[in-house]
Amino acid sequence: MEFDLIHRHFKSPFAALVKANRDSVLTGIGDDCAALAPMPGHGLYVSTDTLVEGVHFFSDDPAPAVGWKSLACNLSDLAACGAQPIGFTLNLSLPLIDESWVAGFSAGLLEIASTFNCPLVGGDTTSAGANTAKTISITVFGEAPLQHHGFHRALAKAGDDVWVSGTPGLARLGLLLEYQRLGSLSRFYSSSEILSVLELLSVMPQSLKQLAVAALRQPFPRVNLGQSLRGKANACVDLSDGLSGDLAHITTASGLSAVLAVHALQSVWLKRWPELSQLPGSVTFLDTLLNITLQGGDDFELCFTAEPTHLDAIQSINTALCRIGQLEAGEGLWLSQPNHSRQRVLGVSYKHFAEPTL
Structure with missing residues (x-):
């Protein structure tokens, strides 16, 4: 039964994608090990993530969206390292076999795998036993030229600008x-x-609400952006647990502090929701959105640092990128007001084993 399930929903649907990548996938599903061949002169990048039903996705989330998000989380890690995907493995633990759910999950997984040319090359499917929650573990493999330094978190420099892609906090709104x-x-x-949160949600346009839920369920990993930043960014991290906590990984590793401009963070939201500035109570709403941005979680946008000399080159990559602050000597994360006063940001990002489950 297990092998029939694997063949129907994974080996067969992914066969064409594997075949299209036969130069890098030497052996795919069906042997004890997958065999991958990075391009000559390239290093191998590996990342793994686990998603648990009731913790990382709702039980009633559409199965295709769960499949998409499961791989998106891992691809986002490759994006943060500037790596190109070459394949992934899947471990799927199920409390029972629901053919309809598995078919939908596989369809969403295949959609994002095809979008980023990342074939499924192996894995395992098991019974969850007495555990009633679905558990999905994916390991993704990528490659990048050996001369690329991988945007390691310790490589940030004092004076670097801090940039973000997309709208950090949008997925949190969806949640x-x-x-x-x-x-x-x-x-x-x-x-x-x-x-204050209920008031904010009550005035949000329906179109923005739909975008927020979509950002939560089906985030779009910035794989192409990551590769475009080679030679420009010094350090990079994907925003999986929130801007404040994830940026702190860079500042801690590099022994620096980050000063974020409140007006720049607000401008990210005003670009997404321009009518907001005309609403009564807009100042309060922007404050609430600022907290949501810092808390974040599941955005899978990129936050990176780069020397100011790369400003024009970075803006030419994507006009949606926003420069939100700068790194300095010191420690911690700070918010800078237009009057130049500063407030230290204390830990407000997502913490496993501390926040409530879904």
């Missing part, structure tokens, strides 16, 4: 909307905080 749908927002916020 809050999902909690609101389930009547569970109180699990995230105290009674003194929840009113």
Whole structure:
């Protein structure tokens, strides 16, 4: 039964993608090990992530979206290293065999794998036993030229600009909307905080709400951007746990501090939601969005640092990139107001084993 399931939903659907990459995939599904061949003069990059039902995705999330997100998380790690995907393995643990769910999951997985030319080359499918939650573990493999330094977090320099792609915090908004749908927002916020969040959600246009939920369910990894930043960025991280916590990985590794401009972070939202500035209470709404941006989680956008001399080159890559601050000597993460006053940001990002599960 297990092997029939693998053949129907994974080996057969992915066969064409594997065949199209036969120069790098020497052996795919069906042997004890997959065999991959990076291009000559390239290094191998490896990342792995696990998604657990009820922790990383809702039980009623569409199966294709779960398949997409499962691989997107890993591809985002490759993007943060400037690597090109060459293949991935999948470990799937199921409490029972639901053919309809597995078919949908496989379809979403194949869609994103085809989008980024990343074939499935192996893995395992097992029973979850008494565990009622689906568990999905993916390991992805990528390559980059040996002369590329991988945007290691310790390579940031004092004076570097800090950049972000997309709209950090958008997926967090999607998560809050999902909690609101389930009547569970109180699990995230105290009674003194929840009113401002509810007011914000009440004035959000429906189109933005749809984008936020889509960002949560089906994030788009910035693989092409990561490769375009080779030779320009010094350090990079993908925003999986929130801007404040993930940027802190760079500052800690590099022994520096980051100063983020409040007006720049607000401008990211005003580009996405220009009508916001005309709403009564816009200042309060922007403050709430700022906190959501810092808390974040599941955005899978890139946050990177680069020397100011690369400003024009970076802006020519993608006009949607936003410069939000600068690195300095010192430690910690700081917010800078237009009057140049500063406030230290304390840990507000997602923490496993601390935040509520879905």
